[in-house]
Amino acid sequence: MIDALQQPLEQAIRQRVIPALLSRHVDPQAEIIALVEGLLAGGNGRPQAEHAKGRGDSFDLIMLNLLAPAARALNTYWEEDRSSFATVTLAVWRLRSLMRDLAEEMPARPTAGPALRGILISALPGEQHDFGVAMVSEFFSRGGWAAQHARPGTVADLVLELRGNAPEVLGLSIARTDALPLLRSTIAAIRRAMRRQAPAIMIGGAALSVDPKIVARSGADGFSLCASTALGEAARLLEARGAAFPSMPPRKDRIVGLPNSRRGVSEPGPADQRATARGRF
Known part of the structure; x- marks a missing residue:
């Protein structure tokens, strides 16, 4: 009797269990x-x-x-x-x-809680390939954020995106260490142009793993080394700045679709722009 039961069991293990493992x-x-x-x-x-x-x-x-x-x-x-x-x-x-x-x-589970927080995620102006940026944007969307993915050609374009969407956080990706001057000048230009309306700025990207000193030299408010930690860092930045949940309503000149002036936005110099000659995917 035992042998009669054992044979089909062994057959099932060979045909189904072992291949599955x-x-x-x-x-x-x-x-x-x-x-x-x-x-x-x-x-x-x-x-x-x-x-x-x-x-x-x-x-x-x-x-x-x-x-x-x-x-x-x-x-x-x-x-x-x-x-x-x-x-x-x-x-x-x-x-x-x-x-x-x-x-x-594979949709994310609905998240219950306060109104959506806003984040704009972008590669440095002029970079053509930004799969990592798109992936991080997807992570934030699935994490309950109102995430926007920008592909600006210039710093002025990026400022227009910020004025239009009024996010609480800006995520900038730096792919190469030689793009540090462009990163610094981009952050400085955003803060000059937007002043008190400037969002908290978080940086990430492959360059941070190569040279962690970029974080201190960039002028950013925070950083994240990978997509899985980016949401927590963005939330920490908002708490540190005393930002309210939900988001503060945008001023009329920051509503999506309204024209914005480029006045006050200075572009990076030629040396900075050359750093984007070879974008990173």
Whole structure:
């Protein structure tokens, strides 16, 4: 009797349990490489994303452990001339499409609490590739913030975005250490132009991991080294500034859609602008 029961049990273990356990054991680096090579070849990244979903990974884990490393790898392919600018740009576009699709398929749980807080997240003016910025913006949206993602060509464009949206926090991303002069001048120009209406300014990006001294030299109010800690840092900045929850209503000249004057906004000098010649994905 026992033998009769044991045989089907062993068969089930071989056919179902063991394959399921093996499917959960994945080499993260191999998965990232497969995603990158697939995107470069014109794929949509679905096989790797579905595999991650199948083993129970959350949206946040997929973003942090799969899509973000893939974006960094794509940037390396470009910097090392392993792929052309056009090929990498299309691959990043496919990666962003995958992120948007996953965000719709894996919606965040509704958050109860005070009215939405506002944050504008942007790469430095002039940088063309900002997948990391888009990802952080998605994290804030899912965390209950009114998050806006800006892609300004100039500091003046960024100031117009700030006046129009009136966020309590501005998140700036710096991808390279040689862009520190541009970061400093951008922060200074924003504060000169907006004065008391200037938001709290938080910085992040790959450059901070390379040179942590950038934080002290930037003039920013705070920093975050990764998307998973950015929400807590932004909330801390608001508390430190005594900001109210919900947001203070915008003045009439800061309502979205109304024209804003560029007067008082000084652009960075040529040396600063050259720092954006090679953007980072």
